Amino acid sequence: MNRYDGNTILIVDIDRVYGTQLAEVLASQGARTSFGSSIAEAKELLLQFDFDIVISNYYLTDGIIFQLIDWCEKNIRTLPIFTAMGNPLPGELDLLRKQSIADVFSKGDRNRMFTGISNLLFDFKEFQGNLQEMISPSEVMIELKVKEERMFARPIEIADDCIYLLLKQQFQAGMFGIMNFSLREKKEVQHFVIPGFFAGEFAEGQQFRINRTYQGHWKIFLDHMQDKQMNISNFLKKAAGH
Structure with a gap:
């Protein structure tokens, strides 16, 4: 498994069990991780810490990932790289082409997820x-x-x-x-x-x-x-x- 020493990662997922487990796995490989289950929780963490990457569900209890990206653009000085978990609806594919999201990961494919995260981070x-x-x-x-x-x-x-x-x-x-x-x-x-x-x-x-x-x-x-x-x-x- 890849090491993530020195990198900070925020996971935003409506599934607390899955999200906290993913955070623990990444932390065991050297990353500093935080978890939030909503856009509101993610905003609080983003105001406190500088993250290198955000891994978020498309759909959260209080909005979608693009709303979080827009808020970050206006409210924080150092922007992380954004990735998503899940599959977008066909109507949102045009939004993906605007390069707001670097990659999309399937929750069922942990190996690809870890490789993809590693490729987006620097040593x-x-x-x-x-x-x-x-x-x-x-x-x-x-x-x-x-x-x-x-x-x-x-x-x-x-x-x-x-x-x-x-x-x-x-x-x-x-x-x-x-x-x-x-x-x-x-x-x-x-x-x-x-x-x-x-x-x-x-x-x-x-x-x-x-x-x-x-x-x-x-x-x-x-x-x-x-x-x-x-x-x-x-x-x-x-x-x-x-």
Whole structure:
């Protein structure tokens, strides 16, 4: 079974028995887990803790998962990655295509669920260690996860809602990915996890559009660079290893 050391996971399920059992299994593999049985309980926990991933039923006693996602977008500063348990009704498939939910897990397939959760999470301890060893103060590292592949991406242009990446492999438009990078200044490290999707190939490289739900999170990163007097050119040079 995969280890989840250093990751925080919130499980939201109307079935308390199943939800607490799942939380215990994930906790036994190193994750810090919390459980809520409704959107109201999930909101309370999300205001108290920063979660890396939320695993929620589509349908809860007081609403559906998309209502929780919309609330998070407006009320919390650091957004987790959202996944769902169960099968959506046909009319909701269009909502899934908006990339709000990274993956859908069946409760009856624990092996796929654990593998899927692992693929959506980063080994934060390993990444932090590499960060401390490999880069000098104020430099940047960028990592990209697409499906089960993990690669380093070279950014060549940044916009308000997307980033252009130079990659050896070409990805189809609409394919989901997660961009992971850190800014290190003096002894402080600011970590960012930004989900999004590919929008096609351009002369400037492959365009990776920021998930609409995470636009506020992306703006925090852009504002952070301005606050620290880091301009776009310096960011790109450092991320490219120059």
